[in-house]
Amino acid sequence: MGKFENVPELRGTENYYEWRRQTEQLLLGQGVYNHVSSGTNPFDYVKTRGN
Numbered sequence: 001m002g003k004f005e006n007v008p009e010l011r012g013t014e015n016y017y018e019w020r021r022q023t024e025q026l027l028l029g030q031g032v033y034n035h036v037s038s039g040t041n042p043f044d045y046v047k048t049r050g051n
Helices: 016-030
Strands: none
8 A cells, every 4th residue: 555554544533633634644745735625735824825
């Protein structure tokens, strides 16, 4: 399974938040998070706009 070994198996509400956090980290690290999101970084707490 390789690089996905650190993402726990989703077991419903029991571990959803841990699974989500790990999955977002993995996708961000691979540079593909924008393909499954609205294009915002969930870890950027200060939203900035480019000019």
